[in-house]
Amino acid sequence: MTDDRTIIQEEGDKLVAAEYVLGVLGAAERRQAQQRLAHDQAFADEVAFWEERLGSFADAVAPVAPPERAWTRIARAVKMRDPATARESLWQSLIFWRSFAIGAAALAAASIGALTFIEISPAARAPMLATLGASNGQPTFVAAVNAGGTGLLVVPAALLTSDPRAMELWLIPAGDKPHSLGLIEPGRPVRLDVPRELAGRLTADAALAVSMEPPGGSPTGQPTGPIVASGKLTSL
């Protein structure tokens, strides 16, 4: 058997992730590990590995019902209120969903982009938002329409695919056929101008959809490939 010290030196670094998850590190080492998590992806992957694998230890822990007041406190802390606060929750969805896949820098840029893009001012018409989800319910894009209804910002919420086909965004007004709004990308936010003939048609009863198309977009003016995401527009 190898000397312990040799093993510890060689494997020590690799083991830190496991030790962190197991919880055996003292306060200072634990803080170091937590700081490392934020910027060291290999380390974060290793931690995720152990969390998933060791997690089933917790199966042995008997559930204990917390007192009623525990939920009351949590609800108060997240400001649980009536649906009038839906406006705020939509804002959160824009920010949260975007963070699914894109990196921190891109995220910060996109947030600033989306916020300045929508140009909230009391006098303007309400801006609109749509969360485009795939059939499995996973949100894949968030689209924000500016207050004037003249432009959109489409932000990927999840990295979808390495599919070489183009993604085309469609406006589907209630009771009408799809109208192309242009091509979007799964990897970065794209800003689109609303074609003049569609001005005023991005309303709360319309839907947005994304289809897979040949490079350059649909040759027919109508979706030719599968719809991979769709969602209704909602007024903020």
Place this chain on the structure above:
Amino acid sequence: MGVEDNRSQLVAALARVAGGDRAALQIVYQDTSAKLFGVCLRILNDRSEAEDVLQEVYLTVWRKAASFDPARASPITWLVAIARNRSIDRLRAAVGGRRMDPIDAAEEVRDPAPAAVELIEAAQQSSRLGLCLEQLESRQSIAIRAAFLDGNTYEELAERMKVPLGTMKSWIRRGLLKLRDCLER
């Protein structure tokens, strides 16, 4: 309801929480708070501390639900990890010693009997871990299990099992290396 249904419901609820849906947070809470409170209580050994930490846990879920990746982790594992991390952070921040029961390696670690339904779930979820643990020396697996469930440091484990610190580190590190090989397969 099957384990898979439970899981996909929880995934869906977390996706809604990520979108700022408070009602979905309540669903997640109803489904998981007893489990997570049990986890916190086991580590902190104090009801009022555990209650505090439980609140922090769900506020963390509220803020970080978007970082949950169902392709990478099961929802309950993700939640348990938050509950353990918050509890252990709280322990490490506390000054002064904590009450610890000694572990006699000849005996099983204290363990309330899980309900039947849990045993079935556990049999599915932990079979791989259980299998791999069997390949370790019993004192290694006892130490690793106690560390996970009770949130002990190396020092505390050494004290509880009455062995020198170096010995405890060596048991656990060797055990973890062996576990990793086995769990990867």
